[in-house]
Amino acid sequence: MKNFFKKKGTFRPKKSIREGTKQYQLKKYSDSSLGSGNLKKAVTLPENEDINEWFALHTVDFYNQLNMFYGSIHEHCTEKTCPKMSAGKKYEYYWADGVKVKKPVQLSAPQYISRLMYWVEDNLDNEKTFPSNLRVSFPKNFSTIIKNIFRRLFRIYAHIYHNHFEQIVNLGEEAHLNTSFKHFVYFTLEYRLIDKKELAPMQDLIDSFIENDRHLSNSKKKKLLKN
Secondary structure, eight states, rough: OOOOOOSSSSSOOOOOOTSSHHHHHHHHHHHHHHTOOOOOHHHHTTTTOHHHHHHHHHHHHHHHHHHHHHHGGGGGGGGTTSOBBBSSSSOOOOBBBSSSSSSSSSOHHHHHHHHHHHHHHHHHOOTTTTSSSTTEEEOOHHHHHHHOOOOOHHHHHHHHHHHOOOOOHHOOOOOHHHHHHHHHHHHHHHHHSGGGGGGGGGGGHHHHHHHHHHHHHHHHHHHHHOO
């Protein structure tokens, strides 16, 4: 297996969106929406845009974000500290890619995440799966591919929160992680990319995000009525 980590604590090379492509234009729109702080608006497909391009853009974005977060704490995620790929004591994940590994196998967290991120990277680099040329169509099963990727990326978020949140706090990255995960959750819920049962390890935090936003929304409405 390839050596996944670098000496300086970096992860896989960051994926970039090529300038001049449709995804590049969508990224500029997405970034401006995120800057407004309205995550619900940020996940809504812009009018008259291709949903597959929207999926592809966000897959790259979340891949890059997890690259950064896990890369910052990977020295604390070792064969000794994390002998299983888990999200707390109740949830453990086994690896299978359906091609090289068809029968799920138990791996340590660093091994599992290494294989997962290489698997995502291979998908992103495959022009037949993620075409960068507008004249090339996305595969017919693209939504299934996206759901599989998001389901697995969620597991990295869950592992970081349950097993390494203390390190995230020590690095002062908790606000950034919460924003990233909240964005991921809203995108996932908007397009029903992950079954609810798969979200169970993080359901309490997900519910708190939704409840807090509902409370803020109601507060704003009351202020408008008073005015």
